[in-house]
Amino acid sequence: MPELPEVETVRRGLEKMVLGATIEHVEALYPKIINGDPKKFCCLLKERRILSIDRRGKYLIFNLSGELSLISHLRMEGKYFVKLSSDPLEKHTHIVFSLQGGRQLRYNDVRKFGRMELVPTSHKYEVPGIKKLGPEPTSASFDAVAFYQHLNKKKKAIKTALLDQTLVAGLGNIYADEVLWLSHIHPETPACHLDKEEAVQLHDYIIMELAKATKAGGTTIRTYTDAFQHLGSFQFDLHVYGKKGKPCERCGASIEKIVVGQRGTHFCPVCQKVK
């Protein structure tokens, strides 16, 4: 599932392959992927050049010539491929961007949950979803004290708080479970029960873990691949996600799986204490 490290890996791959390319023609085979009028979407993209590719949280942002930006969210299983126009269309490819020179950028999404939309570049951070995002999880923009103060006002479970994207951007179900295990924090702990020391610890692990996972090219659990169709390797560094019934690497207790905020949640019942 593409969380921040996977989206960043996709972004870097796309940057290598389609930066500077000009879009000749766009076809929406499954138009519901597009927010707004699909005809207008395809029409507006013609003759635009891809000037840069950005990421904010789990959103990809293609900045195009003529002050237009394409915002794309992969949700569960969205993928981008770059193929020759002559290559047979793969199953579940929904949007095809034909590029000058005979290549195509293809958006593929088994679950059809992903979304994309066009906005003026000046408004790229103002779209709903991006506007409410918390800081990027880097030491430069993610402040530990602010994080602690923010947590202090929330009564919901820390796991749920980490997923809501307003405290910090980019964590999804896998990395949320992982950073809580690393921090010895039980996922159901009300966010406001964390003391400053625990919040700082969690903050540090969030930055470290996402950086480490990005370096590994992300985590491939089911089907994730980057734009080169390469698998990530961080699944070998996971401690709790998908480890139900396996011994905890720290204390040997059996990893449990429960539901927190309607999400599958993995934790060690012994070394992640409830507070």
Place this chain on the structure above:
DNA sequence: TCTCTTGTTGGATT
């Protein structure tokens, strides 16, 4: 064949 599970976001409901 049917049911359950998978995860992200946004909108509706409480």
Place this chain on the structure above:
DNA sequence: AAATCCAACAAGAG
């Protein structure tokens, strides 16, 4: 306002 629930989908497991 904040917390909670569900829909948007497809596929694989049992």
